[in-house]
Amino acid sequence: MTIINSVATWLMKKRIHQIELFMKYPNEVQDEWFNQLINNAQDTEWGRKHHYRSINTLADFKQHVPLQNYDTLKPYIERMLKGEQNVLWPSEIRWFAKSSGTTSDRSKFIPVSEEALEECHFKGGKDMLTIYCNNRPDALLFTGKSLTLGGSHQIGQLNTDISFGDLSAVIMKNLPLWAEFYRTPDLTIALLENFEEKIEKMAHATKNVNVTCISGVPTWNLLLFKRLLEITGKNNLLEIWPNLELYFHGAVNFTPYREQFKKLIPKDDMYYLETYNASEGFFGIQDREEPGDMLLMLDYGIFYEFLPLERLNDENPETLTLDEVELDKNYALIISTNAGLWRYMIGDTVKFTSLNPYRIQITGRTRHYINAFGEEVIIDNAERALAEACRQTEAVIRDYTAAPIYFTDSKCGGHEWIIEFERKPDEFERFIDLLDETLRKVNSDYDAKRFKDMALRRPQVHAVPENTFVKWMKLRGKLGGQHKVPRLANNREYVDSILSMINQKDLTVC
Structure with missing residues (x-):
C-alpha cells in the first residue's frame, strides 16, 4: 500500500501544473470555456431559441440570454425529466441531482451531464486530493480508505432512462473503479435511504477499517462519530482510526463545529480542507492550509459571472467578469455550465479575498x-x-x-x-x-x-x-x-x- 500511495500522490501532483496555469491565465481560460460552451450548445433547443450561432462575444451572450433561476428553467427541466434530449445541453442527460426546493417547489432537479460528472465533479474530487498531497508531501492518504457520508436520498427512477438522487449519491453511483476501491463502506450501505439505518450500518462497517480520510457535511459526520464511539467504547476517533489525517468539509459553515471536531480528533496536524461543491457544479477548493478562503476553480466547464449584490433587484442588472470584480464586495454567483445551466443564479453570494489568484469566501445567500x-x-x-x-x-x-x-x-x-x-x-x-x-x-x-x-x-x-x-x-x-x-x-x-x-x-x- 505504501508503494501505491507513492505512485498515487505522484500522479496527483502532475495536475498541479494545470492548476497553476489557470491561476496565471484566468481570463484566457474562462474565455476558452465560454466559447466552448456556446459552440457545444448552439444546436440545442435552447441554443436555437437564443441564437447561439450569432453569439461571438460576452456582450452578445448577455443580450440574447437573460439571467435565469430554477423557476425560469423549470419548464425545460421538466421535459428533460421525462426523457427529452438536446433541450439545454447536446449530450444525453440521464442523471439529475435532487436538491432543496425553491420558493415554489419542495425539491428541485438539477441536470447532470456526462461532461459535468467527468470535467467538473470528478475533476474536483481529484483536485481535492491533488491539492492536499501537494501541501502535505508526506501524506499517507492512500495507505487506507476514504469514508464518505453522503446525503439521505437514495437513487430513484423517474422512468427506465432517467435517474435522480442526492448529488453525493449520484457521484458515488458513477465513480470509476479506482475511486470505488479506496472508499468505504460499500454502496449497499452508503446509498441507504433510511439515514438512521445508514448511520448504524456505517458505524459497524467502518469501525475496523483503516480510515485515513473523511468527507461529508459536518452535521451528519458528528452523528456518525458519536455512534462509533458508543459502539466501540473509545474516547475519540484516533483510537478507532489511528491513521486518520484529512477531513474534507463543505455545504455549511464549519466554524460552529471546529471545536467539536478537535475534541473528537485530538491531533495537532489533522488537516481540514474546505470545498465548495453544489448540485449545480464544483466551484472552489481551499488550496492553503490556513482556513478562510478557497481557490476558484476555473477549468471545470463553468463560465462565471458576478452580480454586485446592490444590483440584485435592478430590472436589467449588469454582471461582471473575473477581470472586473473587486476585493471584499458581495456578489451573487452566476454560472453557465456543461450541463445546460445558462446564466443561472444559484442563490449563493461570494466575495473575493484575492484577485491573483482568484480566491473566494461564501458569504451567504441572495435571500435570508x-x-x-x-x-x-x-x-x-x-x-x-x-x-x-x-x-x-x-x-x-x-x-x-x-x-x-x-x-x-x-x-x-x-x-x-x-x-x-x-x-x-x-x-x-x-x-x-x-x-x-x-x-x-x-x-x-x-x-x-x-x-x-x-x-x-x-x-x-x-x-x-x-x-x-x-x-x-x-x-x-x-x-x-x-x-x-x-x-x-x-x-x-x-x-x-x-x-x-x-x-x-x-x-x-x-
Whole structure:
C-alpha cells in the first residue's frame, strides 16, 4: 500500500501544473470555456431559441440570454425529466441531482451531464486530493480508505432512462473503479435511504477499517462519530482510526463545529480542507492550509459571472467578469455550465479575498436563510409555516426572527425563533408543532434533518413582549425608513442581541 500511495500522490501532483496555469491565465481560460460552451450548445433547443450561432462575444451572450433561476428553467427541466434530449445541453442527460426546493417547489432537479460528472465533479474530487498531497508531501492518504457520508436520498427512477438522487449519491453511483476501491463502506450501505439505518450500518462497517480520510457535511459526520464511539467504547476517533489525517468539509459553515471536531480528533496536524461543491457544479477548493478562503476553480466547464449584490433587484442588472470584480464586495454567483445551466443564479453570494489568484469566501445567500445544518430554510418556507400555524391557532404575528441553535456535546442542533404576537395563539405548544410540521412539508431538507431528532430537534420559540422589535431596531439605529427586521439568519447575532436586550430589561419571555 505504501508503494501505491507513492505512485498515487505522484500522479496527483502532475495536475498541479494545470492548476497553476489557470491561476496565471484566468481570463484566457474562462474565455476558452465560454466559447466552448456556446459552440457545444448552439444546436440545442435552447441554443436555437437564443441564437447561439450569432453569439461571438460576452456582450452578445448577455443580450440574447437573460439571467435565469430554477423557476425560469423549470419548464425545460421538466421535459428533460421525462426523457427529452438536446433541450439545454447536446449530450444525453440521464442523471439529475435532487436538491432543496425553491420558493415554489419542495425539491428541485438539477441536470447532470456526462461532461459535468467527468470535467467538473470528478475533476474536483481529484483536485481535492491533488491539492492536499501537494501541501502535505508526506501524506499517507492512500495507505487506507476514504469514508464518505453522503446525503439521505437514495437513487430513484423517474422512468427506465432517467435517474435522480442526492448529488453525493449520484457521484458515488458513477465513480470509476479506482475511486470505488479506496472508499468505504460499500454502496449497499452508503446509498441507504433510511439515514438512521445508514448511520448504524456505517458505524459497524467502518469501525475496523483503516480510515485515513473523511468527507461529508459536518452535521451528519458528528452523528456518525458519536455512534462509533458508543459502539466501540473509545474516547475519540484516533483510537478507532489511528491513521486518520484529512477531513474534507463543505455545504455549511464549519466554524460552529471546529471545536467539536478537535475534541473528537485530538491531533495537532489533522488537516481540514474546505470545498465548495453544489448540485449545480464544483466551484472552489481551499488550496492553503490556513482556513478562510478557497481557490476558484476555473477549468471545470463553468463560465462565471458576478452580480454586485446592490444590483440584485435592478430590472436589467449588469454582471461582471473575473477581470472586473473587486476585493471584499458581495456578489451573487452566476454560472453557465456543461450541463445546460445558462446564466443561472444559484442563490449563493461570494466575495473575493484575492484577485491573483482568484480566491473566494461564501458569504451567504441572495435571500435570508438558515443553513447551519444543510436544511436551507428560506423566508418563503418560514412565511408559509408561520401562516399555517397562525391559521390553525388564531394567532397574529407582528414581527419575528429566527436563527440556529448549534450542536453541543449532549444535544443536536435546532432553530430558535423570537416572535412578537399581535394576538397570541390559543395553544402555544400546538403553534410550535404546526410551525415544525409545515416546515417539514414545504422543505425536504429540513424534513430529512428533523427525522427522529437526529440532526434538528423541535424548534424553540420565544413569545416576546409588545414593542420588543421596535426597541431592538432603535438600539441598532435602524428604526424607521427602509430598515427591516431580519427574518432569518445563519448565525446567532440577531437572536442573541434581542435576548440580551430582553434579559437586561428583565422582560418576560415565554
